Amino acid sequence: MSFPPTGFLPTRQLVLVDLLSLMLATAPGQRAVVAVDGPDGVGKTRLVAELVALAPHVAGRQVLSVGIDGFHHPRARRHARGTTAQTFYEDSYDYDRFRQEVLHPFRAGREIVPAVWDVAADREVRPDPVEVEDDALLIVEGIFLRRPELAKEWDATCLVTAPESVTVPRGNARFPQRAGADDPEDPRNARYVGGQRIYRLQSRVAPPTWIVELSDLQRPELIVPDPDDPQWFEQG
Template identity: 75%
Template sequence: MSAGFLPVRQLVLVDLLSLMVAVHPGERAVIAVDGPDGVGKTRLVGELVALAPHVAGRAVHSVSVDGFHHPRVVRHARGSTGETFYADSYDYEALRSKVLRPFRAGREIVPAVHDVDTDQRLQPDPVELPEDALLLVEGIFLRRPELRGEWDATCLVTAPLEVTVARGNARQGQGQGRERGRMAGEDDPEHPSNARYVEGQRLYRLQARTWAPTWIVDNTDLSRPELIVPDPDEPQWFDQ
């Protein structure tokens, strides 16, 4: 089948992957795939990793920041607000020591340390990667100030809150993601049940607005995503 007959989503994925694998060719590189809960980051990264052997000419591996949650007692020690969601959810030092530093040094990485669903520590086998591997780190809050310098490029996956909240709730209904039970009819971003997550994302956007992503994928329509290469001098992209 010729490329002209491929579905729009696959064409966008091929274009995005070609941009990603061009980052620091011949050496290891790390790209953050950032975006709110429910936007479709995990699916998108999984598709890129699956597509890579066919079109990339370079090993592409992924790690989720969800494997580096703090234990629940730490995440909620200061309350369960949007501020604590943003500030206390993740153990970035563990991410650095288990993934980012060893990857840069050419060593094996440990892809996760904590299972957020069971709230148990994990001890997975280390993963050895090629010398020129491309590592995609996907998750929320990845353009926060303290992570500057960790990424060679960033990809923001975005969609309106009305879309991402509903998707996140649907995922929760399937036993994944958020930490509490959900009820039907809570898909309004302004509903009190969503306050911790929505307010955390709003706080994050304020702090990330001066760090323009390298690429943006508008994932509102999963079958027809849009790939955008933003102009860093256009500040509207900083509010995504």
Template identity: 40%
Template structure:
């Protein structure tokens, strides 16, 4: 598919979100490497879904990190540690994914950890309206622990050379993906790609190297 306007791609994805019976809530994953544009895409997708008259709630896996002692137990520079220890999947499943299984309670909590303070969070439970579209953005969303949860999944494909430059602008990291300071992130993604082939598992694969003109590769 040729490059298209961002609005057209977002509308295409929004219309692909299934409408489930019985007021069940479709769960939508926006996956991709660090710097791929997941958070922005998820927010704009939420707006596109609302334009179709559907209720939406948005959650980020970034709000379900493990505490620092767990995240860095294999070393602060370890790619394997980043891949294995970054996120609290049991908590994310219990607080976000399980409430939205077919016939689920729709009673969820949108966060479990504050990355800045390292505090474990227990915010009040929220109850989503029947049929709410649950949009989740985050890393590694097609890994085995949670990959079976999605009613629709998107992978944003962007070369590491581009994501490293975006991360440098956002986080102040080195813009060269081959720099030792980027090893933890880049090699963790390579582990993920080899173990889970998210580009193949995703229902929709989007080339997001040029955010203003994304390209639907598949789906």
């Protein structure tokens, strides 16, 4: 990431610096795992990539990232029980394999395998393992990460959020078959929007450590929520 020569930092870069500073303060001197989750199309992947690019300029520790999308189940497994919102939430990811290849070895200081499945090609992949330092910070990015069965895996969490009226068009722009389906209630969005709505209810047990409101990609808002304030349970 390069900064403007004048030294002026746009709002997005200022927020990224602040967010990264908060993440770097998590479990100092130890390996730490931070989950960055939010709905499809909100801008998580780009945000995390920018945090990792920024880290060498401001961090005194190794910062790595892994995307949960690299741990999809094969398409046949994902669709075996149908293509409903419920199966999207329940059957998309192989969390046991994710723990086996990433979380457990990371905590133990061993190499991690950053992905095992190419969801677009629907085939297994074998990337080179990645070495981790003693105080590395691992950022895990993807959807559904604050679900109850994963909540205890994270040292901190960041919810990246925006209204459905924003995230649905952004997400659908990547898929020609859903072109023009910008209304969240369009039947073509039922599986994905419905899955996110199920998740919002499930994730109430694990309120986020931080929230980034990303309706405006260039002017995100960083929020440190009060975990006792119920309004935050409705985000994401």
